[in-house]
Amino acid sequence: MNKPGLIFIAGPTASGKSATAIALAGALNGEIINADAMQVYNDLNIITARPTAREEAIAPHHLYGALDASERCSAGRWSRLAKVALDQCAAHGIVALVCGGTGLYFRALEEGLSPVPEMPTEVRALAQARRDKLGPEAFRDEVVSQDPAMERFPAGDAQRLLRAWEVFCATGKPLSWHQARPRAPIVGSVDARIIIEPPRDVLYARCDARAAMMMEEGAIDEVRALLARNLDPSLPVMKALGVPEVAAMLRDEVDAKTALETLQQNTRRFAKRQLTWFRNQAPDWPRAASAEEAERRLREMLHITGK
Known part of the structure; x- marks a missing residue:
């Protein structure tokens, strides 16, 4: 098989997508393109669980922290940014791994979006x-x-x-x-794709653990700094999972324990919605129950051997 050019790795939050993408990017000398609607914002490193500096050192990453919190990133805007990154990878013969949990972004690449103009x-x-x-x-x-x-x-x-x-x-x-107007796909063929779909109890436990870790590792300071900017509350970043929950605590509307429990519950609900979307909208994609299985199956699909 020829060297792959494009790989899709999708799944709900806390499923292990980034670990799979980083492992494969290292094996293929590839580059990772973010397909998560909130990881695109620069102000929410911890809240959105963006890749760490160590992880980004393993392979180049695109569209992570690319926009300021004061901006709005629609699927149309993301797809235009992604096309630039994909074209750059293709021009240099580099494997692109699109990784994230926003299903609409993957659809935008393969099917295109309705040509609706951006709203002033x-x-x-x-x-x-x-x-x-x-x-x-x-x-x-x-x-x-x-x-x-x-x-x-x-x-x-x-x-x-x-x-x-x-x-x-x-x-x-x-x-x-x-x-109803015709749509134009952004990419041609996809060499391999997978959705990481852990068992529900495993996924929910990981969601709870991630929420707790975020609260311990700086999410509160991150939200405090975001609120200090007095941004428009209708901006996408202000509705990001974790921002309303921590903001309520900072306003003394709830205590820390309640804020964490609410964040954990909302994280589980969000993961469930993502699972439902992928099951309904991408039923033919291969599934894996863990990041390790996803990496193994993708290696098999792409005939990758060695580390």
Whole structure:
């Protein structure tokens, strides 16, 4: 088999994806491209469990800590950044290992995204102001009058309804019109792919342990520094797993024990949602129950021998 060019490694939080990617990158002299929606932000090293300096020394890493917390990274923006990194790897004959837990990012690479333009900040503000003025139900009615395809979303689904309002306001065409336009894949063939899916009890125990370790190793100071910036609370980074839980503790709304328990519970729930997404949206991907098994199976798929 020829030297591989592209490998996908996916799975829920705390499943061992990074360990697998680093081991293979070392064996193949490859480079790792982040496919996690929160690890892209520079301000949350501990909270998002970004690779350590020692791990990054083993192989070059791309799109980890690439954006400031004040920025918004949509799937469209991430895919454009990823394409640059992928093109660089391809131009130099380097194996690219795309690693992360955001399933939509993998789909964006293989299937492309609907060509919906990025929304200006002022349009986002107008949408939120309109929803605040009308109330959730009346706002939904207005959105549905502009785009009947949005009727499937309840009034409480603010994120999707705000997005639909923004797109109609900015472009004069419904979001569903943009979504129906042809999509262009970003990558061609993928040489190997795997989803790491540990047994539920093992995964949940790892989620709990990770949350506890984060709290002990600096997550509190990290969130404190983030809050000191007085950023827009609607920014993605402000909703990152761990930020609301620690912020509540820093505001003396809960004690440290409650904050940790809430973070552990929310981490388990997040992992469960990721598992559900991969099972529904990527049912044909090979599975592995651990990082070690994932590495072994990928080595078999790619006919890699030695260390």
